[in-house]
Amino acid sequence: MRIVVQEAAFDLGAETAAFAAGAAGAGAVVTFAGLVRGEGGLTAMEIEHYPGMTEAAIADHAAAAAARFALTDAMVIHRFGRLAPGEPIMMVATAAPHRQDAFAAAEFLMDWLKSRAPFWKKEFRDGSGAWVAARDSDEDALKRW
């Protein structure tokens, strides 16, 4: 399992190809990428994390996903620092013998990442920043697991 927390951009296509190449025999690979939304005049987003805890928490949860959904592999890449609209923030990839497990595990990982992984987003509009508040809908999404 590959867990990466980095400031640099990542190549979605290259990462997906490399993950799929390493998943030989799995049968199903699902990927999801989250991009910075450019809505409402957003000019930039800053993402803060907790070095050490963030990586460890994601690794713990990826291991839980692997056990629960019979994954053969999983990958999470999440960026921090200043990002522009349209830039990829993060991606998850899952590999499993069958697509149901790969899809479900990707959603399970995403629902957890939205509200339990130590990241905090700040949105900038017209030069002023505002911290993104936690959403009840993200909390509700987690409850279904």
Place this chain on the structure above:
Amino acid sequence: MTLDVLYFAWLRERIGLPRERIETQAATVAELVEELRAREERYAAAFADLRAVRVALDQRLTGFDAPLAGVREAAFFPPMTGG
């Protein structure tokens, strides 16, 4: 005991620093928060509403009633908003 205390996101901004090393006799997270609140207005403002604050001890999420014995690092932050 000596404790490294870390602040993230708006807690870091309100308190004005990302981390500090403190000496404390607090037995629990709640007692530590009371000590910090009593220090200065900026701490009182940051910890005004604990429903908006999460805590981790040695990089594990926990609650405000958690004991501090043996802990080296405490971190305070708002609910996470990753993904």
